[in-house]
Amino acid sequence: MTANAPLQRDQMEAFWMPFTANRQFKANPRMLAKAAGMHYWTPEGRQILDAVAGLWCVNAGHGRKEISEAVSKQIATMEYAPPFQMGHPTAFQLANDVASWLPPDMGHVFFTNSGSESVDTALKIALAYHRARGEASRTRFIGRERGYHGVGFGGISVGGMVNNRKWFGSMLPGVDHLPHTHDLAKNAYTRGMPEHGANLADELERIVALHDASNIAAVIVEPVAGSTGVLIPPQGYLERLRSICTRHGILLIFDEVITGFGRLGAPFGTSFFGVQPDMITMAKGLTNGAVPMGAVAASDQIYHTFMQGPEGAIELFHGYTYSAHPVACAAGIATQEIYRKEGLFARANDMAPYWADGVHSLQGLPHVIDLRNLGLIGAVELEPIPGKPGLRGYNTFVRAFEQGLLVRVTGDIIAMSPPLIIEKSHIDQVFGILGGVLKELG
């Protein structure tokens, strides 16, 4: 089996692919072999424009030498160090770098290896925090319909995507879901944040009234729901959630796995929306996707609640063999340095209006029923083929790939989130190709 030779079907059975129609894929594979800047290349050498930053993670663009050099150096110097009762300087440096993007009283960073682990970590911190404060009855969580919080049992319990939940039994007990905020009848074709729907946050009051606040630990939402097909929060919605949580002593967790590290043209969603949660989960852009890593940032209030009692006591019985892995930390530090030096978050903000024009240029094309954008995120919602939900989206995705464009598809929604280094000429290309595909398949 050589690196770029086409694989035979029987060579493809060993790898059970995640979130993939394995048989369909293996009958007609779409392979990637190389990446640089805004592009991937297939093993045959075909260039593919990356309109999704890999999977919402390669925010600084592909093939960054600064990252690969930092990673090689770290592997050669010290490939691994145990994170329990031991430390290494790069972990502290990266935590400080991450904290520098966050509100000043949110600077305590717990490292994980993925977004899913970050979510489960944040849920556990929420439970332990209330217990440490003498409110151990606060054990319930509130997520949201159509939310995606990864694939751990905590994450699928608070998540709201039916296929990610229905196969896996009863999950965590004591979870309620807010209604999702997607309202095509009122908000279709909105540029930026939709006008209608802030009142949906008031459903939280109903859930609190049902269970009593003394039983509720935390609410978790994505500021912008990504994996479910890009649902932009209605104006005023996140503020309302914040004020209801505060009123009832409920922690608010923002899952910023996709909105972190500049996606909206600000360091994090919290700065973009001006709404501060108690914890932030992150991953993806933390290392530019180069090495798996996630993190949870917690407020001073949460952190200091744990930092009590005998000095020799372990404050939180939680962690991973690979928490703050030195190689991931090296990648993370190099990534943060690129973001800072190149001003990529501000660049994303400058590019956002041109991106928005590109997204909305698709209005009126066959079967398009909504277009959405915020920062460097865009979505095209297509009318499902009757009786075959998801097929139109899938066909669009495949045809776009054949035409040299990588997008992401969720059901009949095409989602896009390009590297923040994108140029106007790439934006023209993204919407040129996608528009052409929509017309062709029309």
Ligand SMILES: Cc1ncc(COP(=O)(O)O)c(C=O)c1O
């Ligand atoms: C909001 C959100 N949370 C959690 C996750 C899970 O992250 P991971 O796939 O790294 O476990 C994702 C992944 O897309 C995500 O978008």
